[in-house]
Amino acid sequence: MPHSEHVSKQDLKREGEIARHLLHQSQAESSYAANGSESGHEPILEVRGLVKHYPLTQGIVFRKQVGAVKAVDGVDFDLGQGETLGIVGESGCGKSTVAKMLVNLEKPTAGVIKYKGEDITKLSGRALKAVRRNIQMVFQDPYTSLNPRMTVGDIIGEPYEIHPEVAPKGDRRRRVQDLLDVVGLNPEYINRYPHQFSGGQRQRIGIARGLALRPEIIVADEPVSALDVSVQAQVVNLLDRLQNEFNLSYVFIAHDLSIVRHISDRVGVMYLGRVVEIGSDSQIYDHPTHPYTQALLSAVPVPDPRAREHRERILLSGDVPSPANPPSGCRFRTRCWKAQERCEVEEPVLAVPEVFSTVDSPARHPSACHFAEEKQVVPSE
Numbered sequence: 001m002p003h004s005e006h007v008s009k010q011d012l013k014r015e016g017e018i019a020r021h022l023l024h025q026s027q028a029e030s031s032y033a034a035n036g037s038e039s040g041h042e043p044i045l046e047v048r049g050l051v052k053h054y055p056l057t058q059g060i061v062f063r064k065q066v067g068a069v070k071a072v073d074g075v076d077f078d079l080g081q082g083e084t085l086g087i088v089g090e091s092g093c094g095k096s097t098v099a100k101m102l103v104n105l106e107k108p109t110a111g112v113i114k115y116k117g118e119d120i121t122k123l124s125g126r127a128l129k130a131v132r133r134n135i136q137m138v139f140q141d142p143y144t145s146l147n148p149r150m151t152v153g154d155i156i157g158e159p160y161e162i163h164p165e166v167a168p169k170g171d172r173r174r175r176v177q178d179l180l181d182v183v184g185l186n187p188e189y190i191n192r193y194p195h196q197f198s199g200g201q202r203q204r205i206g207i208a209r210g211l212a213l214r215p216e217i218i219v220a221d222e223p224v225s226a227l228d229v230s231v232q233a234q235v236v237n238l239l240d241r242l243q244n245e246f247n248l249s250y251v252f253i254a255h256d257l258s259i260v261r262h263i264s265d266r267v268g269v270m271y272l273g274r275v276v277e278i279g280s281d282s283q284i285y286d287h288p289t290h291p292y293t294q295a296l297l298s299a300v301p302v303p304d305p306r307a308r309e310h311r312e313r314i315l316l317s318g319d320v321p322s323p324a325n326p327p328s329g330c331r332f333r334t335r336c337w338k339a340q341e342r343c344e345v346e347e348p349v350l351a352v353p354e355v356f357s358t359v360d361s362p363a364r365h366p367s368a369c370h371f372a373e374e375k376q377v378v379p380s381e
């Protein structure tokens with residue numbers, strides 16, 4: 001019997017999905033190849049076609065999958081050695097899920113995460129443990145991410161239990177005290193408990209723990225969002241200083257565009273599970289070409305009252321669609337004032353738009369829009 005007669009409908013569906021994924025991956029790779037190295041830095045991380053779908057199930061006894069939440073649905077970016085990539089977007093667009101996949105707290109449904117050229121999504125056992133040491137995470141909420149029953153010394157030194165090779169037992173106390181000093185806390189506080197610290201100090205403890213294993217990459221998921229505005233700048237400045245001191249590369253996730261600008265070399269804007277525009281901070285803030293980025297920027301507070309009067313506010317209509325059922329074609333089209341028929345049927349790829357491909361202008365950066373157009377939203381200072 002010929003092989004094809006054994007192929008079930010399900011097999012065909014799966015093959016279709018794999019083919020679509022491979023197509024997306026090759027499109028992404030070719031668009032990135034066409035753009036050259038994004039940052040000019042040697043990439044330490046290369047993310048291609050990253051996907052995370054959470055199954056939606058129905059039934060109690062017989063659970064059956066009825067769909068999927070497409071939390072991350074084909075994300076591509078590079079992180080250069082020693083650089084900071086900011087990732088911004090509204091709540092629910094998939095930022096935290098990307099962060100979790102980078103540090104292996106979630107397994108991708110599909111896609112590639114290359115660390116120094118090696119795909120870490122395929123690693124397991126010792127090799128995975130070795131890589132995980134180099135990519136650490138700083139969490140959003142310093143109130144819930146520190147165990148209240150552990151002393152600061154135990155919290156910061158905990159990673160050494162998993163990686164004893166980094167610090168022999170007799171040396172750990174001294175190392176933890178060094179880390180406290182590095183993040184601007186008194187080394188004598190080593191025996192105190194988290195509740196004895198302020199929010200900003202707690203986040204410094206979280207950062208010290210992230211640094212314990214001497215990682216090369218720190219993924220910071222909204223590291224200052226839970227803090228008072230007055231403390232946010234101090235923590236951002238600390239991260240800035242540590243980056244220079246330890247030659248760290250950062251993926252810095254936030255919904256606040258002004259904070260991301262302060263710390264980032266490049267910025268990626270996410271919408272409904274995809275990166276829609278990516279470029280240097282000046283390309284994104286002063287020369288945005290994607291309508292979603294322009295709308296986000298138009299909501300950023302402008303301190304100068306005269307400049308505020310002159311800037312245009314773009315108000316988006318409707319809510320973000322459900323990631324379980326994203327719109328066809330361009331996902332942003334249901335809220336976009338420029339949407340046309342083409343947007344409904346043809347999904348735009350993240351690449352330098354054709355109109356800008358030959359011009360020498362900061363607008364020449366990847367933007368997933370069929371009608372990409374430069375628009376200065378934030379008045380220049």
Ligand SMILES: Nc1ncnc2c1ncn2[C@@H]1O[C@H](COP(=O)(O)OP(=O)(O)OP(=O)(O)O)[C@@H](O)[C@H]1O
Pocket residue numbers: 054069070071072089090091092093094095096097098255323
């Ligand atoms: N474990 C999970 N199971 C099912 N759906 C999930 C799970 N984790 C996240 N999601 C969904 O995936 C989508 C993306 O979530 P994610 O937390 O990555 O977004 P986010 O941009 O980080 O938002 P926020 O800033 O609010 O954390 C959301 O719709 C969320 O409800």
